[in-house]
Amino acid sequence: MAHVTVTDVTKKYGALPVIHGVGIDIADGEFVVLVGPSGCGKSTLLRMIAGLETISGGTVAIGGRVVNDVLPKDRDIAMVFQNYALYPHKTVADNMGFPLKLKGAPRSEIEAKVRKAADILDLGKLLDRYPKQLSGGQRQRVAMGRAIVRDPQVFLFDEPLSNLDAKLRVTMRVEIKELHQRLKTTTIYVTHDQIEAMTMADKIVVMRDGRVEQIGAPLDLYDRPANVFVAGFIGSPSMNFVPGRLSMASGQVNFVSDKGTVLPVPEGTPDHGEPVIYGIRPEHIDVRPDGLSARISVLEPTGSETQIFAHLGGDPVMAAVRDRVAVTPGDTISFRIDPYRAHLFEARSGRRL
Amino acid sequence: MRPNTVGWLMLAPTIAILGIFGIIPFIYVLYVSFHQWNPFGASPDMIYNGANNFRRLVFDTEFLTSIAFTMKFAFFAVLSEIALGYLLAQLFMKEFPGRGFFRTIHTLPLIVAPIVVGSVWRLMTTPSIGIIPYLLKSWFGYDLNIGRDATAAFALTVIMDIWHWTPLVTLTLLAALLALPKEPFEQAQIDGANRRQIFWHVTLPMIRPAILATVFIRLMDALRTVDEVWMLTSGGPGAATRFVGLHIWKIVFPKTDYGYGAAISVIVLYLTLVMCWLLYVALVARRERKRTF
Ligand SMILES: Nc1ncnc2c1ncn2[C@@H]1O[C@H](COP(=O)(O)OP(=O)(O)OP(=O)(O)O)[C@@H](O)[C@H]1O
Ligand SMILES: [Mg+2]
Numbered sequence: 001m002a003h004v005t006v007t008d009v010t011k012k013y014g015a016l017p018v019i020h021g022v023g024i025d026i027a028d029g030e031f032v033v034l035v036g037p038s039g040c041g042k043s044t045l046l047r048m049i050a051g052l053e054t055i056s057g058g059t060v061a062i063g064g065r066v067v068n069d070v071l072p073k074d075r076d077i078a079m080v081f082q083n084y085a086l087y088p089h090k091t092v093a094d095n096m097g098f099p100l101k102l103k104g105a106p107r108s109e110i111e112a113k114v115r116k117a118a119d120i121l122d123l124g125k126l127l128d129r130y131p132k133q134l135s136g137g138q139r140q141r142v143a144m145g146r147a148i149v150r151d152p153q154v155f156l157f158d159e160p161l162s163n164l165d166a167k168l169r170v171t172m173r174v175e176i177k178e179l180h181q182r183l184k185t186t187t188i189y190v191t192h193d194q195i196e197a198m199t200m201a202d203k204i205v206v207m208r209d210g211r212v213e214q215i216g217a218p219l220d221l222y223d224r225p226a227n228v229f230v231a232g233f234i235g236s237p238s239m240n241f242v243p244g245r246l247s248m249a250s251g252q253v254n255f256v257s258d259k260g261t262v263l264p265v266p267e268g269t270p271d272h273g274e275p276v277i278y279g280i281r282p283e284h285i286d287v288r289p290d291g292l293s294a295r296i297s298v299l300e301p302t303g304s305e306t307q308i309f310a311h312l313g314g315d316p317v318m319a320a321v322r323d324r325v326a327v328t329p330g331d332t333i334s335f336r337i338d339p340y341r342a343h344l345f346e347a348r349s350g351r352r353l
Numbered sequence: 354m355r356p357n358t359v360g361w362l363m364l365a366p367t368i369a370i371l372g373i374f375g376i377i378p379f380i381y382v383l384y385v386s387f388h389q390w391n392p393f394g395a396s397p398d399m400i401y402n403g404a405n406n407f408r409r410l411v412f413d414t415e416f417l418t419s420i421a422f423t424m425k426f427a428f429f430a431v432l433s434e435i436a437l438g439y440l441l442a443q444l445f446m447k448e449f450p451g452r453g454f455f456r457t458i459h460t461l462p463l464i465v466a467p468i469v470v471g472s473v474w475r476l477m478t479t480p481s482i483g484i485i486p487y488l489l490k491s492w493f494g495y496d497l498n499i500g501r502d503a504t505a506a507f508a509l510t511v512i513m514d515i516w517h518w519t520p521l522v523t524l525t526l527l528a529a530l531l532a533l534p535k536e537p538f539e540q541a542q543i544d545g546a547n548r549r550q551i552f553w554h555v556t557l558p559m560i561r562p563a564i565l566a567t568v569f570i571r572l573m574d575a576l577r578t579v580d581e582v583w584m585l586t587s588g589g590p591g592a593a594t595r596f597v598g599l600h601i602w603k604i605v606f607p608k609t610d611y612g613y614g615a616a617i618s619v620i621v622l623y624l625t626l627v628m629c630w631l632l633y634v635a636l637v638a639r640r641e642r643k644r645t646f
Contacts, residue, residue: 073542088538
C-alpha cells in the first residue's frame with residue numbers, strides 16, 4: 001500500500017494540451033474517485049499514473065518514489081479496464097495467475113493465491129473457462145481477481161462498471177467497496193457517473209477540461225460545491241440554477257431573478273452588486289402551503305419520489321418530493337425553499353460566494 | 354427447412370465454376386491415375402491397370418527424392434517467410450518516415466508472375482552475366498555457380514521463394530496485428546511482462562489463427578512450386594532442385610506418361626492434406642487444453 005502524489009501534471013498530445021496542471025494527494029488506503037464529463041481527461045490522468053501514457057510535465061509519485069520514468073511493470077500497480085482486457089486465449093485461472101507467473105512465483109503459490117481471490121470473488125467454478133464463455137459481470141470479476149492476486153500498492157480502475165446493466169452495476173459497486181474495506185489498498189477509480197462517485201469515494205476529484213474543479217469528501221461536494229459546474233455535476237437530479245441579482249429590500253437581502261422572481265437567501269448574506277446564480281437542489285424544495293406559487297408543467301412520478309417541473313414566475317425549476325401530491329400539469333402549487341439550503345454563485349466566474 | 358430456390362440460384366454460378374474447374378478435373382485425374390495412358394506412345398488408348406501406377410511410385414527413387422527435396426524446400430521457405438514476414442509486419446506497425454511508401458512497395462514481388470520471377474532470378478544468377486555471382490565474387494571471393502553447386506542451387510530456390518512470398522505473409526500478419534485490441538497489451542505491461550514475455554504470452558497466441566492460416570496457404574503453395582524453379586534451375590543440378598511439381602511435369606509433358614503423372618498428383622495432394630492435418634492437430638487442436646498450473 002502506498003500514498004500517491006500527483007503534482008502539477010500536464011499532458012500534451014502533440015501540441016494539443018489535454019491536462020493542464022493537475023495536483024492530487026491520495027493518502028495510503030484511500031478510495032479516490034476521478035469524476036467528470038466525457039473527454040475531461042480522467043482516463044488520460046489514470047493512464048499516466050499507470051505508466052501507459054508519458055507525462056508531459058509535473059510528477060507522479062507512488063509511495064514517495066517519483067515514477068515518471070518507471071515502466072508500468074515496475075510501478076507495482078494493478079489496473080482494471082473498462083472492457084476488462086482479459087487475455088482471450090487464457091483460462092480464467094491463467095488470466096488471474098499471469099502476473100504471478102511472470103514474476104516466477106512457484107506453482108503452489110500461484111495456485112493458492114488464485115484460489116483465494118476466486119473465493120473472494122465467487123469465481124471458483126469458472127476457473128477453467130475461457131473469457132468468451134463468461135458473462136459481462138463474470139469477466140468483470142475476473143479482471144478484478146487478476147488485480148487482487150497481484151496484491152499491488154495501488155488499484156487503478158477505469159470505468160470498470162460502465163459495460164454492465166444497471167442492476168449488476170449496483171451489485172458490483174457494493175462488491176468493490178467491500179473489497180476495498182477488506183484489502184485497504186489505495187484505489188483510484190475513474191467514472192463519469194456521479195452516483196458511483198458519491199457512493200464509493202472517500203474523496204472525489206471533479207474534473208473538467210483537463211482541470212480539477214474541486215476535491216473533497218462526497219458530502220462536502222454536495223453541501224458546499226465550489227462552483228456552478230460542481231454544483232450541477234454532483235447530485236441527482238441536478239441542481240436548479242436561476243440567474244439574477246441580490247437586492248436590498250426593507251433591510252433584508254433577497255435574490256431577485258432576471259425574470260423577477262424573489263427567492264429567499266440565508267440571513268446575513270452580504271449584498272453583492274454583480275449578477276449571481278442562485279442554486280437550489282430539487283430535493284430541497286418542499287411542497288408547503290403559503291410558499292411561492294408555481295405552475296406545474298410536467299410530472300414525473302418514479303414511485304419513491306415525484307419530480308415536479310414547474311415555473312416559479314418565469315423561471316423553470318424542478319422539485320423532487322417524497323410525498324405523493326395530488327396535482328396535475330397546469331395546476332398551481334406552492335413551493336417552500338429553505339434559504340439555508342440555497343447556494344449562491346458569482347455569475348461571471350461561476351465561483352461560490 | 355424451407356425450400357430456397359433463389360438461394361441456390363444465386364449460388365449456381367459459384368457451384369458451376371467450382372464444379373467445372375475443381376471437382377470435375379479432380380475426379381478426372383483420379384480416374385486417369387488408375388490407367389496406363391500415353392496418348393503419344395505406342396498404344397495411345399487408356400488402359401485400366403488398377404493400382405499399378407501407385408505401386409510403381411513407391412519404388413520410384415526419383416519420385417521419393419523429389420518428395421524429400423520438396424519437404425526440405427517447403428520447410429525452410431515457409432519458416433523463413435513466417436519469421437521474416439512477422440518482423441516486417443512489426444516494423445510496418447512502427448511510425449517512421451516513408452512508412453506508407455515502404456508498405457506499398459514491399460508488396461511489389463507479389464504482383465510478378467512466378468515465371469517472370471524465375472527468369473529474372475536466372476538472369477541475376479547466371480555465372481559471368483548475373484549481378485549476384487559478380488557481387489559475391491568481388492565482395493566475398495565466393496564463386497556462385499548454380500549450374501554446378503547443388504547446395505547453392507537449392508538455397509537459391511529457397512531465397513527466391515522467400516523474396517517472392519514474404520510480402521504475402523507480411524500483409525496477412527500486418528492485418529492481424531492491426532486488428533488486435535490494445536488493452537491486453539497494456540494489461541500485460543501492467544501485469545509485469547517484458548517485451549519477450551509479451552510476444553510469447555500475448556502477441557503470438559492472439560495472432561496464432563492468422564499465422565496458421567498463412568502457414569497453410571504458404572505450405573500448400575510451396576509444395577506445388579513449379580514454374581519459378583523450372584525457370585531458375587530446371588530442377589538441376591542433377592536432381593537437387595527437382596521438386597515434386599517438376600517431377601510431375603517431366604513425367605507428364607516430355608514423357609507424356611499421363612497415368613503415372615496423375616497418380617503422383619493424387620499422392621502429392623494426399624500428402625499435402627496429411628501434412629496440413631498433422632499441423633492442425635499439433636497447433637490448433639492442442640489449444641483446448643486445461644490451465645497451465
Ligand atoms: N491519443 C490521443 N491523441 C490525441 N488526443 C487524445 C488522445 N487520447 C485522448 N485524447 C484527448 O484527450 C482528452 C481526454 O481524453 P480521456 O480519454 O482522458 O477522456 P475521459 O475523461 O476518460 O473521457 P471518457 O469519460 O469519455 O472516457 C479528450 O479530449 C481526447 O480527445
Ligand atoms: Mg475514459
